[in-house]
Each structure stands twice: as structure tokens, then as C-alpha cells.
Amino acid sequence: MKSTYIIVLGLIILNFSCKTTVNTDTNNSVNNTVPKREHTVQALLWQQQSAEYKALTHQAYNLAKMYLDNALANKKENSKPLAIVTDIDETVLDNSPYNARMVKYDVDYTSSTWNAWGKEAKAKAVPGALDFFNYADSKGVAVYYISNRKIIQLEETIANLKTKGFPKANTNTVLLRTTTNGKEIRRNDVEKTHEIIMLLGDNLSDFSDLFDNQPTKKRNNLVEELKSKFGKKFIVLPNPMYGDWETKGIYESSYKWSGKQKDSIRKSKLRLH
Template identity: 60%
Template sequence: MQSLLWVQNAAEYKALTYQAYNLAKLRLDEILANNQSDKPIAIVTDIDETLLDNSPYSGKQIELDENYTSARWAEWVKEIKAAAIPGALAFFKYAKSKNVTVFYISNRSAEQTTETIENLKLKGFPFADETHVLLKTNSSEKGSRRSVVKKTHEIVLLLGDNLSDFSTIFENSTTVQRNKNTDSLRTSFGEKYIVLPNPIYGDWETKGVLEGNYNWTNAQKDSIRRRKITSY
């Protein structure tokens, strides 16, 4: 509840998303000024909590006191009501104005392609079509979809709220591994990787704190969370 209240109410959250997109614009300008690639330039971005705000779905979870369910998530997606994350629309419109292609790689189900594209179009995001929106089919691993983009384009920036949005080394990683890999790639953040804040959900909890086990009871989850808090 605290995480959701922060995302929906704290000006600090909005400040961080503006900061991320301001940095992305600065980096894009630098990249374009020094571009020597023979391929057309592209940006790869996640969708949820990177450029579309799904916090009302989390609000419904709290209202109904329920865990994540694919049926409830599908219900929310079909509403086509996700708002744009502050700063996102201006940045992606700017990228298009500079002849930079945008590819949206998301782990929304491919069955939700129509609703997803409609939501993106409704909010004004460029390249919102089936060629540029690559959703999950058989695997949540995004590296293969990034590889498809690399065949025709030079990916110069990646944006996301989850570290697997940037590199396959973060797939199915423990908390210790995620932190070690983050340290090893420290110069990439703010350079090629632009991270958006998301304290509500993500691999940091499911594959990290909760150790990749999706069958914990609520009581067990509470115990694990408390055990992994550092105090003095």
C-alpha cells in the first residue's frame, strides 16, 4: 500500500520519471550527434510502468484484497485506461521527430496486442503498430525480441523499470546476482540504460526477495519479507 500511495501521490515519483526522460533526451542528442552506424537508429522500451501507468490495477488488488491474477490483469488491460507516465510521451515524440524508430518490447501477452496498441495510440505514442509492439508469446525472456530488432536497427537506448528490460544477465537471477550484475554494468546506467522507478512489483521481489517461488502463502511471504529487512 505504501508503494502504491507513493507512485500515485508523491511528487518525488513524478520528479524521477521526468528526470529519467530528461536524461534519455540528453543521451539521444549526444548519440545522434556522433552517430556513425550504417543501420537506422532505434530505441527499445518496455511498456508497463515505463511509459504506461498501471497503478489503478494495483489499486484494485488492494480494494479487493487479492493477489495478482491473469484474469484481473486482462480485465484492466481491456479497459484501455492506462495513463502515460510523466515525461514519456514528450520523449518518444521527440525521438520520432529525429527519425529514431521506437520498438515496444513488453511481457504483456501477445493476446493483448490489440488493446495495447489501442492504449498506446490513444495516448499519442508513435510507432504503435504490430511491427513495433513485440509482446510475449512463449517466453518472458526479452533477449530474443531485442535480437530481432538488432537485425535491422542499431539499438542506442533501452528504457525500462525492470533490469531484464536491459540485459539477459538479469533473467532468473537472485538478489545477490542482480546486485553483482548491476555493479558490473554501473557505467551503462544513464548511458545506454535508462531506469524508471517501480517499487510496486517486479523481478526484484518475485525472483529476488521471494526467490522465484510463486507458491508462497501470504503468511510465508510476510515472514520472508521481514527476515530480509536490514535493521541495526
């Protein structure tokens, strides 16, 4: 009797200890119990409502201006014309309304809804961005907008940037995605004619291809290695809503997870100590 009790207890313990941290249930009736974007509500509220978000973007652009002034003061006589490379989404334009709509209508990202939002061309400027880029333009520094918006979005993207007052947004300076997600080829094209003095972005791949398609640990290690560049040549803008930190990091570059599985993955990656 006692040995049976020990065996049963052992099986129960084994069952608990063998539970994977990811719920692999793909049953649709279960998946539907998790609202698709509910987990982004806190990030959205922070970006849209907190004064801390605005303080951080101003901090980023104040640092950018200091670094630019320094680069201008130290410009070599024979150097190529100076250029700044910037990302667009969540660096100069705020797309939080698109993300808020996904919560409201309980839908995930699709390229068709994203393109429709882009066509509205109503994204607001990220606080601090307009002053900085117009200041750079007034100093004769070229601005290149390198974004992974698709090339079919070029017209409305330029229209949105122009409407908000960003300088010299045109088909020569707004370089959208054609064949590859990686931005290195487009950065290299700019470097053929200009010296890139700084890069701005909310995603680490906006700065170097070292960060392309890397998992969380590698991304964190690279930031540690390159820490002296941040706040100087690399100016980072906050984006808690989405990014490679989520798709390549949290979800490990896999797009196969159900809503329920994603919920389980997110919770399994919370650090408790």
C-alpha cells in the first residue's frame, strides 16, 4: 500500500517537473480565449499618455543635437558631405494609433491594414524629431530616411513626412524596403556619397547588421559590446509596442505560434529573480 502511494506521488511530481513552459495546445476554441493584442495595452498607454515617453524622446533628440554639433565642429576639410540616417516608424513618426486599433478590434497585424494606415498619412511626429531634423538640415547635413516600410508605400510615406514638416523628404532620401529587410545595403549606398555621422532608430537593426535576426541573448551581448556608441553615434528611441526584441527575441523568429502559445511564451520569459 505504502509503495503504491510512493509510486503515485512520484508520478505526480514527475508530471509537474516535465511540464514544458510553452503551452502547445493548438485547439482553436482555446486560442480564442486570449485577446490578440491585450498584452500591448500597457505599452500603448505608456507611449500615448506618459510624460516619461515624451521626456525620453526629447532626451534622445537633445543628445543627437549635441553629437551633431560636435561632429560639425570637428568636420575635416576633405571629408565627404555629412549625413544622418534615420528610421521612420517609432523614430520620427508615431504609429501608436494603428497599434491601438488592433487592440480595439481584436485583430493582429496584417500588411493590408498596415498599408491602409500608412495611406492615411496622418502619423504624428515623435516629440523632438522635427526640431532636430530641421536643425540638421539648416546646418547643411543630409538626412536619409531608411525604413522597412514597403516600396509601394513610398508616396504616402513622403506625404506624411512632408505634411508634418520633415526636411527634404523625397524619392532620393526616403529609402524603403524592396528586396531585403536588412538595411545595411541601403546604408552602404548612402556612404558612397556621404559620411554617415549618426544613426537614429527604435530597433537595433537600424544601427548595424550585427543585430539582424539575432535572439535575445545575442542582442543583449552585442549592446554590451557596443555600449560606448549609444547616446553618441547611435541614438535609440523607445518603442515598447513591437520590434525585433519581440519577433526575433521573445518569439524566436517563429511565426507558427497560436495566440494561446504566445501568451504562454511571454509569461514563461518573465524573470522572477
